[in-house]
Amino acid sequence: MNHSRTIAFGILGLLAFSLAAVSCEPDTPGTDCTDCTTDDRITATYDPKPYAFNLPSWFPAPIILPDNPLTVDGVELGRHLFYDPILSVDSTLACASCHRQEKSFANDRPVNTGVLGLPGKRNAMALINLAYNPRGFFWDGRAASPEEIAFVTIEDHLENNDTWDNVERKLRKHKSYPQLFRKAFGIERTSEITRDLASKAIGQFVRTLVSAQARYDRVLWARQGFPTDSEQRGISLFFIEDDQTVEHPGCSHCHFNPFFSDHNFRNNGLDSAATLDQFPDLGRGAISKNQYDNGRFKVPSLRNVELTAPYMHDGRFKTLEEVLNHYSSGGHPAANVDPNILKFTLTDQDKADLIAFLKMLTDTAFVNNPAFGKPL
Ligand code: HEC
Ligand code: HEC
Known part of the structure; x- marks a missing residue:
């Protein structure tokens, strides 16, 4: 009894020491803050501004989810996540690896390998004017929204649902993501960085991909x-x-x-x-x-x-x-x-x-x- 209590105190003491000793400031922006805890207070200013679509008269108003209004900072966070391989288990694949801007966010392969829960038999779709699609995303319409696609493509990658846990951990310890999440969603602690908010931000970004100037x-x-x-x-x-x-x-x-x-x-x-x-x-x-x-x-x-x-x-x-x-x-x-x-x-x-x-x-x-x- 006594013996195990001593060990427990020993571990607690060590933990307390390491928490106090951590400085969460690696000097290169964007590098992993490996020593940070996953629950730090975030200090950036939260001042959300609505994102303004620049639409011509021949385009109607885009469809925006009531629980995910677009803000300038939300879109910016989504853009970072879209281009960042941090979202894949082994950090090698980003949304942008398959969805390439110069190809209207499609790519030149006939079909894509079945990673991220995607069927290997399908051609990557262009991401264009998604905010105008009222019914069903993917070739077969199985996804209700781009937000859901962001969530599911990442989640489906591992059988035991470990992926998002890992991704959340990586984002919470990252040098710049905590600030970007706070600016986008007003969260106060790194522990509030969730898969849900990451998917929402990506959804915001891809909804801004409007093409009306051909x-x-x-x-x-x-x-x-x-x-x-x-x-x-x-x-x-x-x-x-x-x-x-x-x-x-x-x-x-x-x-x-x-x-x-x-x-x-x-x-x-x-x-x-x-x-x-x-x-x-x-x-x-x-x-x-x-x-x-x-x-x-x-x-x-x-x-x-x-x-x-x-x-x-x-x-x-x-x-x-x-x-x-x-x-x-x-x-x-x-x-x-x-x-x-x-x-x-x-x-x-x-x-x-x-x-x-x-x-x-x-x-x-x-x-x-x-x-x-x-x-x-
Ligand atoms: C009956 C509805 C219908 C008509 C009429 C039709 N299309 Fe299509 N089009 C589709 C569907 C559905 C697909 C996707 C089919 C698939 O991949 O299984 C498609 C796909 C395409 C694609 C491929 C786009 C991509 O990104 O892969 C092109 C290009 C295209 N159509 C051009 C045309 C042209 C040009 C005509 C007239 C000659 C035409 N379509 C007539 C329904 C139609
Ligand atoms: C391995 C390549 C690959 C990666 C990585 C990838 N996608 Fe895709 N994407 C596809 C393919 C293939 C489809 C069509 C799948 C289908 O219809 O079954 C697709 C379809 C989509 C669509 C549907 C478009 C529409 O008009 O219905 C959206 C939105 C999308 N992807 C967003 C994303 C986002 C966001 C990410 C990152 C989280 C991502 N994709 C990562 C290959 C990829």
């Missing part, structure tokens, strides 16, 4: 300049006009203004399936458990599509030409192929014109915006 926007909405003849023909081929019925590509049935997606799940005829259970990837159906959703996938935005090759949920097409050949062939048969996927004639000139139009959706300001880039 050449298409400037010419068609802001009336700055004119489309070339080829672009104009491409526009006519892409958008349905009232008097056009037969033999029309009909792209804008599903990809329409201003986001070039209807945010729905559809089968655009990529795979033949004799029965609805025979798709190689069940897509939406695996989530909704509705057989008619099998083989349906999110209609992706076509903004910046020039930069996001390869294409489709499995990255099967390398070029926009291949995509157009697929659509003009009328696609492959399956019971739930969307009625707007129909064979049409596509001359070389039509192809060039449609591609000229699709390239008008490239937003160079977006991919070069320093506010979306890696923090210095």
Whole structure:
């Protein structure tokens, strides 16, 4: 009894000594503060300012979660976390490793390795205008919000749910994160740094990734300049006009203004399936458990599509030409192929014109915006 009490006191004494001896000030910013405890008081000033979206008149108000309003400092924290491999178990992988700004936050691999709880069979999605998606994220819509994606992609990585515990520990002991979390959320102690707040900050950052300044926007909405003849023909081929019925590509049935997606799940005829259970990837159906959703996938935005090759949920097409050949062939048969996927004639000139139009959706300001880039 006495003996074990002595040992306990000895340990306590040692602990007290080491706590008193710790100085939480490594001199290089951003390096790990390995000696810090995970419960220190944070002194930075908390002065939250709402984040102001810079939106043109042709864009509606973005969707923001009631429990996660955007602040300048919240977005800034999210940006740091997005680019920081501290979020992965072995500190090698950041969100930005797969989501690259110069590729509209997609990447050029057909599919991504199945790390961070992501299926290895899917093409990384561009992160663009996420704040306008009212229904379901990921190709199959299984996530309700970017905040949830941030939470889950990190959490799913280890079976025993140890990941977030480790990440929280690393963030609490970090030289600069405690201040960034306090500025963003007003917390007072490092122990209040949680997975929930980290996910919220990342959600705030990715909601700011708005693209509305492509050449298409400037010419068609802001009336700055004119489309070339080829672009104009491409526009006519892409958008349905009232008097056009037969033999029309009909792209804008599903990809329409201003986001070039209807945010729905559809089968655009990529795979033949004799029965609805025979798709190689069940897509939406695996989530909704509705057989008619099998083989349906999110209609992706076509903004910046020039930069996001390869294409489709499995990255099967390398070029926009291949995509157009697929659509003009009328696609492959399956019971739930969307009625707007129909064979049409596509001359070389039509192809060039449609591609000229699709390239008008490239937003160079977006991919070069320093506010979306890696923090210095
Ligand atoms: C290993 C590569 C990889 C990493 C790392 C990664 N992602 Fe992704 N991301 C993907 C893939 C692949 C998809 C599509 C997955 C699917 O549909 O099943 C995706 C989809 C998304 C989407 C859905 C977009 C939409 O329009 O529905 C969001 C949001 C997202 N990722 C955010 C993040 C964030 C935040 C992080 C960091 C916490 C992250 N990703 C890390 C590969 C990655
Ligand atoms: C019936 C709705 C529908 C129509 C009509 C349609 N699409 Fe799509 N589009 C989709 C869906 C759904 C996907 C994603 C399919 C998948 O990956 O499984 C997609 C994907 C794409 C992609 C790939 C984007 C990426 O990031 O991977 C491009 C490019 C594209 N469509 C262009 C077009 C063009 C051009 C037309 C007209 C010729 C067109 N679409 C007509 C529904 C449609």
